[in-house]
Amino acid sequence: MNGKIHSIETLAGLDGPGLRCVIFLQGCPLRCAYCHNPDTWDTSSGTTYELPEVIKRILKCQPYFNKNGGVTFSGGEPFAQPEFLLELLKSCKINNIHTAVDTSGYFLDDTVKECLKYTDLVILDIKHNEENAYKKLTGKPLKNTLEFLKYVSQQNILLWLRQVIIPGINDSPEHIKEFAGLIKTYSKPQKVELLPYHTMGIKKWEELKLKYTLMNVKDADIEMVSTLQKLLNNFLQQDRP
Ligand code: SF4
Structure with a gap:
C-alpha cells in the first residue's frame, strides 16, 4: 500500500506530548482562509511513499x-x-508507539472510526463555533466537526482541542464564552489551546497564485491570546464538580 505525504518532521515538540515524529499527509477538503500549508490541499500532489518506507522512518x-x-x-x-x-x-501500535492524529474532524466514516481505535490522542482543531462563520472561514459545514467531537468523546479517546484566534473574527470574550459552552456540551478535553493567528503562510498562497482574503488582518497579539486563554480556562472550570 502507498500514500501521499507532504513532509515528515522528526523530533518536533509541539503536536502532542513529548518528542514527536510528525507525518504531514497530503490532501485536505477544507479551505481555511488562514491555512499556512495550502500546498497540502491537493491529494494528487505530494510524494508517494510505500507503507514500509514510512514505518522505517518512524522506527528510526x-x-x-x-x-x-x-x-x-x-x-x-x-x-x-x-x-x-x-x-x-496499526504499525505504530504493534511497535508500542504512542499515536496522535491532528484533524479538523471533517470525516467520520467506518474507516475513520477504525483508525480511531488505534489513536491514543485526538488533536481537534475547531476553526469557529458558529455555523455560518465556520462555513465562511473553511468552506465546509461545522456539523461534521461537531459530530466527530461527539463521537471521540463517546469513545473516551483522549482529546485536545484547539482554535486559532484571528483578530476581528473570533477574539471577543463573548466568542470565548460560546466556545467554552460548545466544548462543555460535547466533550471533556484534557487540554484546550488557543493559538495566535499569524501571517507567515501568505507567501505560499502567493506562490500558488491563490487569493488570500485575510490580507488586512494583522498577527494576533500574544498577550491578548493569553488573556483569552485564561478567560476560557475560567469558563471551562465553572460548574465543574
Ligand atoms: S488549516 Fe484548514 S485548510 Fe489548511 S490543512 Fe488545516 S484544515 Fe486544511
Whole structure:
C-alpha cells in the first residue's frame, strides 16, 4: 500500500506530548482562509511513499520518543487518506508507539472510526463555533466537526482541542464564552489551546497564485491570546464538580 505525504518532521515538540515524529499527509477538503500549508490541499500532489518506507522512518525516531513521545499524523487532513492512515496507526501500535492524529474532524466514516481505535490522542482543531462563520472561514459545514467531537468523546479517546484566534473574527470574550459552552456540551478535553493567528503562510498562497482574503488582518497579539486563554480556562472550570 502507498500514500501521499507532504513532509515528515522528526523530533518536533509541539503536536502532542513529548518528542514527536510528525507525518504531514497530503490532501485536505477544507479551505481555511488562514491555512499556512495550502500546498497540502491537493491529494494528487505530494510524494508517494510505500507503507514500509514510512514505518522505517518512524522506527528510526523511536529511540528518541522516551516515555511520552510518539508519532503525530497531521496534514493537510490525515483522514483524507483513511486506509493508508489506518495501516500506519496499526504499525505504530504493534511497535508500542504512542499515536496522535491532528484533524479538523471533517470525516467520520467506518474507516475513520477504525483508525480511531488505534489513536491514543485526538488533536481537534475547531476553526469557529458558529455555523455560518465556520462555513465562511473553511468552506465546509461545522456539523461534521461537531459530530466527530461527539463521537471521540463517546469513545473516551483522549482529546485536545484547539482554535486559532484571528483578530476581528473570533477574539471577543463573548466568542470565548460560546466556545467554552460548545466544548462543555460535547466533550471533556484534557487540554484546550488557543493559538495566535499569524501571517507567515501568505507567501505560499502567493506562490500558488491563490487569493488570500485575510490580507488586512494583522498577527494576533500574544498577550491578548493569553488573556483569552485564561478567560476560557475560567469558563471551562465553572460548574465543574
Ligand atoms: S484544515 Fe488545516 S490543512 Fe486544511 S485548510 Fe484548514 S488549516 Fe489548511
